[in-house]
Structure formats: structure tokens, C-alpha cells
Amino acid sequence: MAVALYGASLVYSVFLWRRGFRQDDRVNYCLLLAAFLFHFLAMWKRGVSFQRCPVHNLYEASLFIGWSIMLALLVLGLMPRLRFLGVFASPILFGLGVFGLMPMLDQVHSEPLAAKGTALSLHAALTLLAYGAFGLGAVAGAMFLVQEKDLKQHKARAVLSLLPPIQRLEAVVKWQILAGLALLSAGLLVGILWVPAPSGYSIRGDFKVLWSVFVWLMYAALLGLHLGFAQRGRRFAWGAVSGFLFILLTFWGANLASPLHSP
Numbered sequence: 001m002a003v004a005l006y007g008a009s010l011v012y013s014v015f016l017w018r019r020g021f022r023q024d025d026r027v028n029y030c031l032l033l034a035a036f037l038f039h040f041l042a043m044w045k046r047g048v049s050f051q052r053c054p055v056h057n058l059y060e061a062s063l064f065i066g067w068s069i070m071l072a073l074l075v076l077g078l079m080p081r082l083r084f085l086g087v088f089a090s091p092i093l094f095g096l097g098v099f100g101l102m103p104m105l106d107q108v109h110s111e112p113l114a115a116k117g118t119a120l121s122l123h124a125a126l127t128l129l130a131y132g133a134f135g136l137g138a139v140a141g142a143m144f145l146v147q148e149k150d151l152k153q154h155k156a157r158a159v160l161s162l163l164p165p166i167q168r169l170e171a172v173v174k175w176q177i178l179a180g181l182a183l184l185s186a187g188l189l190v191g192i193l194w195v196p197a198p199s200g201y202s203i204r205g206d207f208k209v210l211w212s213v214f215v216w217l218m219y220a221a222l223l224g225l226h227l228g229f230a231q232r233g234r235r236f237a238w239g240a241v242s243g244f245l246f247i248l249l250t251f252w253g254a255n256l257a258s259p260l261h262s263p
Contacts, residue, residue: 002042003097005035010094013087021163025083032077032086035093036070043067055124057107058252062100064125066093068132069139076136076172081164085172088146089139092248119194126187127212130180131247134219137176138244141237144169148234170233173240177223184216208258211250218243 009031016023043063046054054060069089077083099105147163192203203209222239226232255261 002035002038003094003101005031005038006090006094006097009035009086009090013090016084016087021084021087025077025080025086028086028090029074029077029083032070032090032093033074036067036074039063039067039070053121053125055121055128057105058255059100059106061124061128061251061255062096062105064128065132065135066096066100068129069093069135072132072136072176073139079164082168082172084163085136085139085143088142089136092135092139119190123187123191123195126183126190130182130184130187131244131251133176133180133183134240134244134247137173137180137240140169140172140176141240144173144237145234145241148237166233170236173237174223174226177219177240181216181219181223184212184219188212188216203260206258206260208254208261211254215243215247218246 009028012028012031016025016028043054046060055064070093073085073089076085143163144166147166147169150163151166188209191209222236222243225239226236
């Protein structure tokens with residue numbers, strides 16, 4: 001039901017896009033809210049069924065990243081103009097939902113990894129929340145690029161649209177990347193300090209760990225360039241979009257290439 005509602009939001013988002021974002025986004029916001037309720041119910045039922053936080057395989061990771069993006073969207077959507085973030089997020093949410101429903105993703109981890117309990121769940125939840133924050137930063141970056149293009153090429157459309165000013169969107173990108181870096185730092189620290197590797201495995205040199213460190217360095221460099229005035233405006237927005245595209249395209253492969261993180 002959640003995926004179907006994300007699909008309906010995607011279709012309605014095309015209508016809003018064709019109207020030049022001149023129509024209030026309350027209908028789309030309500031569609032996403034309904035999808036979020038079904039999404040949350042699915043995660044809650046799974047967590048109760050397995051007696052753990054549902055963050056331990058690719059299916060659960062897909063659900064959790066989408067859920068974290070939706071949670072932030074609903075909060076930001078309390079400000080009317082930022083509701084249009086949902087228009088740009090709906091393709092990601094629908095894609096994550098469809099991907100999560102693919103066969104063979106919902107596999108159970110081996111007992112040594114699954115038995116790490118609370119520390120492992122906290123580590124996984126923090127890192128997936130970080131990717132959700134990066135995802136919302138990419139959504140705001142995409143909206144920034146659309147609004148900037150309209151300002152340059154279609155000034156009347158930009159004035160008539162209900163999209164927020166690009167300065168506010170740039171601030172949203174910055175704060176989402178800051179939040180993502182903080183959450184990813186906490187997740188990596190919890191994983192290193194409180195989740196010892198099972199016998200016969202090594203955290204140092206694990207492909208997923210190295211990949212996570214690379215993602216942290218990539219976003220830290222992007223934020224550092226932004227704060228140092230070398231990466232502002234359009235380039236900063238493209239950096240946020242490109243960074244999350246990299247995560248989407250490589251996250252699943254990094255998981256499968258890691259003996260610690262694949263079933």
C-alpha cells in the first residue's frame with residue numbers, strides 16, 4: 001500500500017510540475033502522509049515480529065532509508081513552500097519501495113552477525129538515517145537546480161511558482177548534509193567501538209566499512225568547500241545530488257561485497 005501511494009504521489013507530482021508549481025501541494029502532502037502511515041505500520045509489524053529494529057538486510061535498509069526521508073519531508077512540509085520537496089522526493093521513494101519488494105532481498109543474516117543485539121541495531125539505524133539525510137539534501141539540491149534554471153530562463157514562471165527561494169533551499173541542503181555527517185560519524189563510532197566482528201572476520205579492510213569512510217570523506221569535502229565559499233549555489237546543489245546518486249548506485253553492491261554485511 002505504501003509503494004502504491006508513493007506511485008500515486010509520483011503521478012500527481014508530474015501534474016504539479018506541468019503546472020509550474022503554481023498549485024498548492026496539499027494533495028501530494030496528504031498522499032505522502034498516507035504512504036508514510038502504511039510504511040511505518042509495515043516496519044513496526046516487522047520489528048515486533050522479529051523483536052529487533054528492522055535494519056539488517058537490503059530489504060529492511062531500503063524501507064528504513066525511505067522512511068527516514070519521509071519523516072524529514074513531513075516535518076519540513078509543515079512550511080507550505082517546502083512541501084514541494086515531496087514532488088522531487090516521490091521518484092526516489094517509489095524507486096526504493098519497488099526495489100525493496102524485489103525477490104531475494106529479504107534474506108536473514110547468519111547468527112553471529114544477527115546476535116550482536118542493540119549495538120548492531122543502533123549502528124545500522126544511525127548510518128541509514130544518515131543516508132536518509134543525504135537523500136533529502138539531494139532532493140533539496142534538485143529543487144534548487146530547477147528553481148535556478150527557471151530564474152535564468154523563465155523568470156515569469158519562477159515568480160509565479162510557489163517554490164521556496166534558492167537561498168532557503170541551499171540552507172536546507174547544508175543542514176541535511178551536516179545532519180548526515182553527524183549521524184554517519186555516530187554510526188561508524190558505534191560500529192567500531194561496540195560491535196566486535198564475529199570470529200574469523202575483520203572490520204579493518206572490510207569493503208563496506210571502507211565504502212562508508214569514503215562516503216563520509218566525500219560529504220565532508222563537499223561541506224568544507226561550501227563553508228570555504230569555493231562550492232556555493234549550483235555546484236553545491238550538484239554535489240549533493242551526485243553524492244546521493246553515488247550512494248544509491250553503490251550501496252547494494254558494497255553490502256554484497258562485504259562478508260560482514262551480506263547474509
